[in-house]
Amino acid sequence: GVPEIVGITENDGIAIYDNTGQLISESGNQSLGGANPAPALANLDFVGFAEIIVGRHVFTLEKDVNGALVLLDLFEGAKNHGVNGQGPVSCVADITGDARPEIVAGTTAYRMPTPPAGATKQSDCTGMETMPEEIAFCQGNLVEVWDGNTVNGNALPTSNAEGFCAIADVLGQDQTIAPSPQNPLDDQPEVIVVANGNVYILNGQDGTLQRNLNPSEGARGGPPNVDDFDGDGFPEIGTAYSTAYVVFDLQDPVAECPAWTNVPNNDNQSCAAVNTPRTPPMVNCMSDLDCSSVTPGTVCNEQTGACVCLHNSWRRKTEDDSSRVTGSSVFDFNGDGAAEVIYNDECRFRIYDGLDCSVYMNEPSESRTRIEYPVVVDVDNDGNAEIVFATTNESGFCSENLDSQYNNGIEVWGDASDFWVSARRIWNQHAYNVTNVTEAGGIPQHAPEHWQQYAGREYNIFRSNPRTLGIAPDLLVEAVQVTSPGSGCGMLSTDLVITAEIKNQGDLRVGPGVEIGFSGFWNAGAITEPLYADNMMTPLVFTLQTSLEPGKSIFISVPYDALNNSPMTVPDEITVYADQTDQARECDEANNETTIPVLAGAMEPDLRVELGTPNTVPTCPTIPTTVFNDGSAAANNVVVRYYSGNPAQGGMALHDELLQSPVPAGGQVSFDAVIPSFPQGLQITVWAVVDPDDAIAECNDGNNADAADAPVQCGGVN
Template identity: 30%
Template structure:
């Protein structure tokens, strides 16, 4: 893997990627502009205080920082996640960050202030969605919904597990098939106006959604991790069902994410010993046509067979597809992402613990790649996106050097946002806008859909925290469509080159002009390299 580094202080949440500026000067901010990676950094070990927000892009193979901002009032909480999307209907996505202690604030695409809530609702993993389908997005926090344009609190709703890192998270999905979004937490469903529709009574922290049994309706997959000393590190599966008592059905509960691994792989006073479990990732891992569930804990990364999770005749322990020992005793609630890097129809897992980032084969957990990446860890996870516009997926991961963790076998550490690439990886989108990313929650131009397509019903999707493969076997096809001469001294020959294929072509393609057929001893008159990415016509 080739790599770039963009180091600006220590980083915990990986952040998000989106197109924020009109780089190709066509008057539109969309997927044809250079994506920016947005992240927040901190000084020393102070990941709860005085965060700085950064935006950078990769231009001509170099990391270029576009802007940074360090507000001195309503300061950024650098250890919390970010979300990006068009909140004001103007070109360019806005960025939502959490404030120290409580509340949120939004920035325009150039880093200028948009709004702040001041001290207010709790914020840790904000999401952006158009809950009421009126064309104006809302910002969803753990327990509150904000007006996306102003930051005003529209309503609040109850969540479990206190106010710390283990507080219930909330996502927006349509679970009752009415073409409108609901708010889903680890244990409840609320309508878009805050009315409670279901309360399972389960303990849950991180929800994800996918159709595990292929019936066209989604299941809610929840990781329950209630923190140190409570010995809760489980998966639950349930679904909204208006025909059942209480409007829900519990499909399976209390699946131990540690499997056969011993909890004493972490020290007894750590989160990883008595807790564990980050946000679940849903993807097709083993090629059986059913989505599976991946989750990281304090001592291992585990993948559970989706079909077996839905089979009432399968014991909890037998739902485990594979598990590999890892090391995240510090937070024990890091996340992961998945992507089909080689286009074979089965996802690979990307996961970074306290010392190493690894790519696992989805079918059996075999390590395909690993590289040192140190982190004190919170809830971060690697992102997969096309960050340099070369038509290939890139891997974005955060790291920091404030903790005692070092690269295995050495005393070295890493820090900052790091980007890795491989020319053999498949094509993907250049956007990943929030912690609860699931492809259909945002359009390619950064706008938020008024009616969000159901991810689990879209061809090639039915996943959560996986970026989509953009025609992995698509090819480019460059043709010269026009040639003309311009009189002068010297004269000028002009050729118009178009891409009539289905894959973009990076700049730098050599175009030669000949007097006669070059295969029949035609004389070359000159040559030039293209200066812009050529997109499919």
């Protein structure tokens, strides 16, 4: 349930850390095949632990006698590693359709051999094996599925056989012609390899060469990105060379939509200024026919309602005189259907418009320019994307000598107004393809094919994160209650507590940082004012401190003194506003407020729960629990539900405790709850909610949850 971290050491060893950064195990030199290797994680045999893949090397894992995760066996391929001057980097997916994942290293595809019956590790072998794959397993050899040079001969020479890979569906049903609305993608993956200045596109099933693209922008080239750069509904390929970032568009150019092969002299010059401008129809569109009937070779970007060319290749000047293999990433930040490019060369960090190569951002930021690249994730759990990247000031590579303008280290950048769309909360490896890892860091036993659509969402990308436009939170104020502290339910003074249930009924998390606002209406004088937190007219505001997940609710409570407002009496109505500053982009902005009359209400219970420090004896865990009733009526059949983690954040229900006696008004009941079937080997903060199903009418539902005073761990390390 808790992820580990895998890294490569300076001497080509493999280090495994726990989620706190503590070293679990470290191997010696593994001779991984190149400088700056990048590990990948995948479950290649569908059993046990995931495997660690580095180029053509596969390491299986086991737990030693002390319970530490360590390397077990090595399996190695016989041909390409997946290097391009730096590396290796390999890609994993079931590219042949045989329900077994392949490992792509350079222009060679490997897979794990089938073990002898009953064998789970090489030491189980007897030496009596006769089947070729059983022998391969026992000798630690990967099976070669196909090899690009073997299949294609001189068309893919051995001098270009090494390279960086991506896997995506980029060609149509007829692979000999350009993909287009008339030749749609065939739901079969291709292997894209950047090698020695070339971009090769290979049939994923048999390794036959389908395209050889060479932009003549220098040797090598960075790990490829695949995404819809231009909003035409088809994927493009991007990679960084020594002198330019290049976007390859596989659709055919036409007169109105020419290829842009000339490179602007600087970031202020547009690509159209040095190439023949593209002229898609300037009409509002709802379908491709609205565009193609006017100008063939154009389609409708339905996100923007604008016609775009099918072909939108371009190049931008960059500087990478050292490695010439620096990575990049892509992401549709503004939700317009076209992905932006994020790239850091030796001197500058830039964000490019994927459609027309406009430079959105240009900041001094030197890079070591090995194979590193920026990644796009939601690092603060607020429902908006951020960019994470490393900057250095020690290499001296940059011709502009910008190293005095910044510090080195890891940086996180986001939109100042949080208008970027959402992103996943994980980007776990160099050869990232989304479906290879869950947001919790789990490696799927059977990874879904990442070039397919799932639930209407497109995943046919590589080194990118999926589109999220149309996937948004939807906040509403589900309920509002007003009580007076120190007074029983059914009595109000000018000293109030306002409790509101804020619900996210959308399909994307929101916050933290979302503001909840309050206003009042007084019948006398027909006065409407913001509620004030003090006599200095400071608006009463509650700011969410945690994220609010889809389908979840959170209760917030704020104290309010009616003497702070000009009428100096309790308002006749109170309105609560969710996201009063419109910080979150929601799918429905019109349902964010609720107004209630301020009434004393009925004589009702007011339940709350307090947890103490968990005990591990005599039974682990035993949770000291006290249920209070601060209301004016007794509560019967009271249930307390215990959770692993905060239930408002997706905590898992563990156990229900039914109180055997009523909780009297103004009284309390204390007991020790024993939680059976408690998760073993994990540090868990136990939460409890009294009346979790809202079965008891209360005057205040906002104080029903509490966390234990300390986390508890039962059993050994998992």
